[in-house]
Amino acid sequence: MGADVKRAPIRPDWWRKTFAGAVLGATLAFALAGLFAWVGPGGIAAPEKSQFVMWSIAPVWMTVFGFVWLFRTGTHALLWLGGANLLAWGLLLYVRG
Structure with missing residues (x-):
């Protein structure tokens, strides 16, 4: 390997990806768990x-x-996970309601 190997720079949007994964990923996981709890085998009880x-x-x-x-x-990442959250939480509220 020569000294003139160029590495890709760190992209400036990694903060948004981290935020999307941490916050929107967590809320999506909660919504999906809630959906499984209500709709899965045996129902909520x-x-x-x-x-x-x-x-x-x-x-x-x-x-x-x-x-x-x-x-x-x-x-x-923010748009897709935000949309997935809206869909999952909307379904959860529909199923519960």
Whole structure:
């Protein structure tokens, strides 16, 4: 490897991607867990379902947080995850209501 190898600079939108993954990823994970709790097998009152729902939040959140870096820009990440949040929370409110 020569000394003239150029590395790609750090993109300035990584803050937006981090925010999208951390905040919008968490809220999306909560909404998806809530949807599974209400619509999944046995409904909301199924025995031991609360433990599964509780423990499923972290893997879903970390998966979204990991894949957020595949978006082209931070703005795309914010828009897509924001839209997914609106859809998931809207469905959750519809199912509960």
